[in-house]
Every structure is written in structure tokens, then in C-alpha cells.
Amino acid sequence: MMSVKIIIPTALRQHTDDKDELQLNSKDVKSALQELVTAFPDLRSYLYSDNGRLRNFINLYLNEEDVRYLQGEETTLKDGDVLMIVPAVAGGAPGHDYQGPSFSPSEFARYSRHLIMPEVGLEGQKALKNSSVLIVGAGGLGTPSAMYLVAAGVGRVGIVDFDDIEKSNLHRQVLYSEEDVGRSKSEVAKERLLKVNPNVSIELHKLRLDSSNALDILKDYDIVMDGTDNFPTRYLVNDACVLLGKPNVYASIFRFEGQASVFYAKEGPCYRCLYPEPPPAGLVPSCAEGGVLGVLPGIMGSIQAAEAIDLILGKGTPLIGRLLLFDALDMKFKELKLRKNPDCPVCGEHPTVKALIDYEAFCGVKDESDEVKEMTAGALKRLIDAGDDVFLLDVREPSEYEMARIEGARLIPLGELPQRINELDTADDIVVYCHSGQRSAQAVHLLSGMGFKKAKNLKGGIVAWMEQLDSGARTR
Amino acid sequence: MTIRIAKKAFDEMRAHAEATYPEECCGLLVADGKKEILESVKMRNVFSGPRHDRYDIDPLELFRADRSVAARGLRIAAIYHSHPDYPATLSRFDLDHSFTWYSYVVTSVPKGRAGDTRAWLPSDDHRAAVEEEIQVVVG
CATH class of the missing domain: 3.40.250.10 (Rhodanese-like domain)
Structure with a gap:
């Protein structure tokens, strides 16, 4: 048995009989924490969320090293190890309705064409600087929208993407160059975007968005942009936005046709009101399968960026309850009215979906390749x-x-x-x-x-x- | 609800808020067993982006302060930070990131001068906070 010491923050001593360190015999981090909460059940709600996952803002350090950089909760312990529980303390002011942040002379020059417009002005520019947008997918839609949001001075832009750049991306994902092939999309995007505007912060989430992490990631942003290329993630983003009460600025593309809308369940329909059920797996081809005009995502992604900015400024009439259809071949825009479905399983009057589900299974694309001969x-x-x-x-x-x-x-x-x-x-x-x-x-x-x-x-x-x-x- | 803060700690905290303006400052308030704040401890704001509306405390710095405080039989009872050009209320972001075991003391710093200082106890669901009355203890 390993003898390890676990150190509790002083603020929690009241739940540990005034002890701030304990000697445990545990083989790994996970079992050490289990042992701790078994001994002091009051601690459980402080360390774990309702679904049994370790809370996001709890840091665990093993001999002063963050266990996230080791093997997480699976990290094995050896005799004499010291495991520390450290809260991640953070905070800060918004600035929407007060004087807000100040701008440097260089920022004044950068945003001057915004500042002189009555619809934006200093107040609007501050609102942009104080806002945060999460872009799901740094692909055809995500890259142009990210470039415009960053250039416009949105203060914090998050990017979710775990893919590497492929040569076939380059005909539409104009943030990337020939020399980037093989590199991580999100990392290259961050490099380029900070060159576009160094006054903003870019946060990377290099992972596959799924039901276990989506709420945690989305909750820190004001607006979510759906630039995904698959149905499971699209339904996941929709449902997470409904549950968190966030606007979801949506676009999708296929060959010469694009769609855009703003799904904001507080004020209108959600994606499920429009498409309650996903199409049968394989019926709707992706860009990889069906192809796409390279410039199309540039147009649709720019529409998304404009919508996000309008929402932040609180100006104009956003695409809530409207589906914009664009045809790049005949160069035509059309608009369909969308209604909120009172029976919608997520945003209706009697919702049945109250937590995130298994979207791969819902969309019938569960990876069953191991079962396939x-x-x-x-x-x-x-x-x-x-x-x-x-x-x-x-x-x-x-x-x-x-x-x-x-x-x-x-x-x-x-x-x-x-x-x-x-x-x-x-x-x-x-x-x-x-x-x-x-x-x-x-x-x-x-x-x-x-x-x-x-x-x-x-x-x-x-x-x-x-x-x-x-x-x-x-x-x- | 009342939170008692020694005058020296209170003044130091507000001076820290002015010194870091237009960036946010952050630090710890250390109490004895009777929840009386005796000292303030400055922390570095290590947020990597614009710090005028954001702070991050370095976890290891917090840990070391916590240990040295524990060794003296005291504890960290509150986190303090400043809001440059913004009221001394908890923002949505503050609430989202709050721990229910700490009080949060916020100093508003309009145009570089320390304004209101208010104390808040976040609710369990991180959606609201109850204000605590601050009593500055002289002597």
C-alpha cells in the first residue's frame, strides 16, 4: 500500500474535522479522492458535480505538478507523494453597461471605421471587446467568421477543433496556407488570428466536442457559432445552447447552397424545431462526399460573423425565426419563416430532453466499425x-x-x-x-x-x- | 451576514486595486477561527489575455499561501479583486467561477481611484450572491 499525503485547502477544513492534510493509502489519484470523500462526505459536493465528474475549477497537483499534464485521475501514486487540491480562482468584470474597458491609441485607430458609425460607436466597440464567441469547427465556416470577429475586436474568441489541416481544406479555408498542411488547425488559427488583431484573446479547445464536455466549454461564452460538418455535433451544439440559454449562430453549406439562421430558444425556434430528427445516416453527404464551392463558406461564415456582431451590439433584426437560403449558382437569397415548435423535445413547452444525450446514437452514426466485417x-x-x-x-x-x-x-x-x-x-x-x-x-x-x-x-x-x-x- | 476586516488589511487591498489600475488586482483575505479578516495577501494576476476585466490566480501561488496560512492556524476566508471602471458587484463570470466556501470582496476602481468595496457570498448554484456587510475593524 502507498502512503500518500493529501492537502486540503484551509477553507475546506470545516468539512474535514479541521484537518488540512490527511495520510491515505491509495494507488492512484482517483482512489485517493474517493477515499477522501468517503471519510468526509461533506466534501463530495465541493469536489464533484452532480454527474459525478470532478469539478472544472478544481486543480489537482501531484508534487506541484498539475495532474492534467500527467495521467489525470488515473495518475498512479507512490510512497511519499503529496497530492494537493487547489481551487482555480478566477473572475472579472463585464463592461457592457458601464464605462467598460479603455482602448489604446492603436485600438482607436484600428476600430475608427466602426467608431464613427452611430450603430457601433464607442459603446458598441466596448461591447465587442467585452464579448466572447465560441466557434465550433475551424473549417470552411469557422475560419472566415473567426477572422472577421477577431478583426472587429471581439475580445475573446474560443475555437473548438482537433483536426489537422489537409490539402483539400485549402480551396476554402483561406486562413491556412500550403505550408500548414499537417499542422493542427486550431494552433495555426490562433497564430494567424493574433496577427490579424493582437488585442484579443484566442482560447483553444483541441478536443472532440461531446456530451461530457460541451456544457462546460460553452458556458463561458456569450455566443456560440455552429460551423460543424456533421449532424451529431450540430444537434449537440443546439441542445447545449438551449440548455444554457445561449444563442447559436448557425450556418451550413452544400455544393452551391448555404443556409443560415440564429437559433435562440429564449426568443425563437431552435434547430430541433426546424429538424426534429436527423436524416438517416449517410443520406445527406458531407462536403468531403458531395463537394462544396470554395467561396461559399466564405460568404456563409461572414454572414454568421455579421449576425454575432449584431447580437452583441443589440442592433438590427437578427435571423431569429428566419432561415436564410443562399444559392451561389443563381446568386439568389431566399428567406423562410421558422416557427417555434411547442412540442419541441428540447425547447418546447414540455421538454423531454433535459440533459445532453448520446448524439452519435441519436444520429445513427455510432462508430460500429469494429462490428463491421x-x-x-x-x-x-x-x-x-x-x-x-x-x-x-x-x-x-x-x-x-x-x-x-x-x-x-x-x-x-x-x-x-x-x-x-x-x-x-x-x-x-x-x-x-x-x-x-x-x-x-x-x-x-x-x-x-x-x-x-x-x-x-x-x-x-x-x-x-x-x-x-x-x-x-x-x-x- | 457580516464580514469583519482589519483596517490595515482593508486599506492594503484598496491600495492594491489602485496600483494595478487599469488592470484587475487579486488577492486573499486571511481570517482567524472567528472569521475576522486579519491580513490581506497580494496575488499576481496571471491571466494571459487583457487583464482590465479578468484575473486568474496562479494555483501554486495560492497553494503556497494557503499552506503558510494553515501553518499559523489561520485560513483563507475570502478572495478579493478589483473591477476597474465597473461596479463592485459580482459579474456573471465571477459567479460562474465562484467557490461557495469563499467570500468575494470586490473593489470598484472608477478612473483609478478606489470606490466602493463590497463583499459577496455566492449561492450554491452560482447564479446569485448574498451581500455581506463589511465592518472595518480599527485597532
Whole structure:
């Protein structure tokens, strides 16, 4: 057994029989805390939130090192270790309705074209400086909106993104350059944005937003911008905003068409009032699958930025209760009226969703790849070379099929698969592929649910197939 | 509810608020067992962004102060900070980040001069705070 010392802040001594340190025998941080709250049950509510997670503003230091930089609560303890509980004390004034922050001469010069407009003026500029916006997704929508918000002087901008920059991002995500490929989106974004305007603070959340962390992250911001490219995150952002009472400035893009609205349940409908249920998984293609005009997210992201600024200034008529539709091909804007759904499960009169749920499951995209039968490119090659009868099914889009395909493959895009299922035979050894294996995994999942028990997914998609051919050519 | 603060600690805290203007100051108020504030301890504001409306206390600095206070049989009873050009009320951000085991003492600093100093006890749900009457103890 390890003998470790745990140190309690003096303010909590009243709950620990006036002791400010205790000797425990625990193997790791988690069990040390468990032992502590078992001994002093009054401490539990101070250290843990209702859902049993360690409170956000509690720091744990092991021998003066933050356990977040070790293995968190799983960090193992050894004899003589000292574990300290330290509150993260922070605070500060808002400035909306008072004199607020002051501006340096350089800031006055920077914002001069705002300052001379009656709708903004000094008061509005201070409101911008005192405001905070969280951008979910530093992609096509998130990068232009971030650039404009930062340039306009929004004081604190948070960015949620854990992706790295890919070459295929560059035709629309103009914050990034050729040399950034492979680097973290959020880190490059922070670098660039601080060059745009060094007077603001940029906060990074390099993680996948999910039900366990969304409320904690969103609650520190005034406005949330949805720049996501998938339905689970979109529903998650919507529900978290409704639960926290925050406006959600939304946009989405597909090929030449964009949509934008402001979902603010206090004053109007939410995303679920518009779309109560997600579409069947795979039916609506993402940008990666369906393509997108590079300039479109620039326009839609800029609309989001303008909406956020209007909300901060409290001026104009925001897109609450209105869905703006933009067509870049015919260059037309249209507007639809949205109504609040009284039966909406999150923002209706009798809500049934009162906490965040499992959005992957809700949207039917739970990653079940481990259940999906897979085949490697090498194994497929051997089967084909051996002359075995393999039915190759390509579930990509026709444009992708035209560019490159595996010889003899039948094309049925994923979205058409449910209607065209009768073109397939359950007796065949079907191998499904797409670009990199994601869509085909969904297709295999769909197929096996319909009795195609022999369907397999080509692991890594046509990309893996090409690489395999290449390496084969080299070794030969 | 009343919070008693020794005059020396009270004056030091307000001088600290003026000295850091236009940035926020932050620090600790140390009490004995009877919840009488005897001393103030300055903390550095380590917030990485603009500090005119934000403060962060360095956790390790807080920890060390807490230990040295504990060794003398005292405890940290309150956190103090300043609001440059803003009233001495708890902001939404203050409430969101509050701990119910501390009182929060805020000094308003309009145009660089210490104005009101008010004390607040945050509620359990971090949505509101109860004001505590400050009694400055001379001698």
C-alpha cells in the first residue's frame, strides 16, 4: 500500500474535522479522492458535480505538478507523494453597461471605421471587446467568421477543433496556407488570428466536442457559432445552447447552397424545431462526399460573423425565426419563416430532453466499425488475383467514380443504396469501398441489417487500394 | 451576514486595486477561527489575455499561501479583486467561477481611484450572491 499525503485547502477544513492534510493509502489519484470523500462526505459536493465528474475549477497537483499534464485521475501514486487540491480562482468584470474597458491609441485607430458609425460607436466597440464567441469547427465556416470577429475586436474568441489541416481544406479555408498542411488547425488559427488583431484573446479547445464536455466549454461564452460538418455535433451544439440559454449562430453549406439562421430558444425556434430528427445516416453527404464551392463558406461564415456582431451590439433584426437560403449558382437569397415548435423535445413547452444525450446514437452514426466485417486491400488483391468471384460495390459519388475506381466495380452512391438494394444479391461476396472506408462502413452496416451477411468493408477505401497497388509496383 | 476586516488589511487591498489600475488586482483575505479578516495577501494576476476585466490566480501561488496560512492556524476566508471602471458587484463570470466556501470582496476602481468595496457570498448554484456587510475593524 502507498502512503500518500493529501492537502486540503484551509477553507475546506470545516468539512474535514479541521484537518488540512490527511495520510491515505491509495494507488492512484482517483482512489485517493474517493477515499477522501468517503471519510468526509461533506466534501463530495465541493469536489464533484452532480454527474459525478470532478469539478472544472478544481486543480489537482501531484508534487506541484498539475495532474492534467500527467495521467489525470488515473495518475498512479507512490510512497511519499503529496497530492494537493487547489481551487482555480478566477473572475472579472463585464463592461457592457458601464464605462467598460479603455482602448489604446492603436485600438482607436484600428476600430475608427466602426467608431464613427452611430450603430457601433464607442459603446458598441466596448461591447465587442467585452464579448466572447465560441466557434465550433475551424473549417470552411469557422475560419472566415473567426477572422472577421477577431478583426472587429471581439475580445475573446474560443475555437473548438482537433483536426489537422489537409490539402483539400485549402480551396476554402483561406486562413491556412500550403505550408500548414499537417499542422493542427486550431494552433495555426490562433497564430494567424493574433496577427490579424493582437488585442484579443484566442482560447483553444483541441478536443472532440461531446456530451461530457460541451456544457462546460460553452458556458463561458456569450455566443456560440455552429460551423460543424456533421449532424451529431450540430444537434449537440443546439441542445447545449438551449440548455444554457445561449444563442447559436448557425450556418451550413452544400455544393452551391448555404443556409443560415440564429437559433435562440429564449426568443425563437431552435434547430430541433426546424429538424426534429436527423436524416438517416449517410443520406445527406458531407462536403468531403458531395463537394462544396470554395467561396461559399466564405460568404456563409461572414454572414454568421455579421449576425454575432449584431447580437452583441443589440442592433438590427437578427435571423431569429428566419432561415436564410443562399444559392451561389443563381446568386439568389431566399428567406423562410421558422416557427417555434411547442412540442419541441428540447425547447418546447414540455421538454423531454433535459440533459445532453448520446448524439452519435441519436444520429445513427455510432462508430460500429469494429462490428463491421473488414477486408484489407492486400487480401482483396489476392482474392481477385486468385480469380475468386468478388462483387465490388463503390458507394462514392459519380464524380469520384469517374476519377478513379477499382476495375469492375458497380457504382451505387451511399445515399441511393436503400432504394437500389434490389440490384444486389445476398449470396454474393460483396466488398464495399469508398474513398477512405467511412461511407463504406456505413453501407456495410446498412447491408448487414438487410440480410447481406457476407458484405465486407474495404479497409482504408480506394486510397488503401491505390497505395497497395503502388507498393506492389515498386517491389516488383 | 457580516464580514469583519482589519483596517490595515482593508486599506492594503484598496491600495492594491489602485496600483494595478487599469488592470484587475487579486488577492486573499486571511481570517482567524472567528472569521475576522486579519491580513490581506497580494496575488499576481496571471491571466494571459487583457487583464482590465479578468484575473486568474496562479494555483501554486495560492497553494503556497494557503499552506503558510494553515501553518499559523489561520485560513483563507475570502478572495478579493478589483473591477476597474465597473461596479463592485459580482459579474456573471465571477459567479460562474465562484467557490461557495469563499467570500468575494470586490473593489470598484472608477478612473483609478478606489470606490466602493463590497463583499459577496455566492449561492450554491452560482447564479446569485448574498451581500455581506463589511465592518472595518480599527485597532
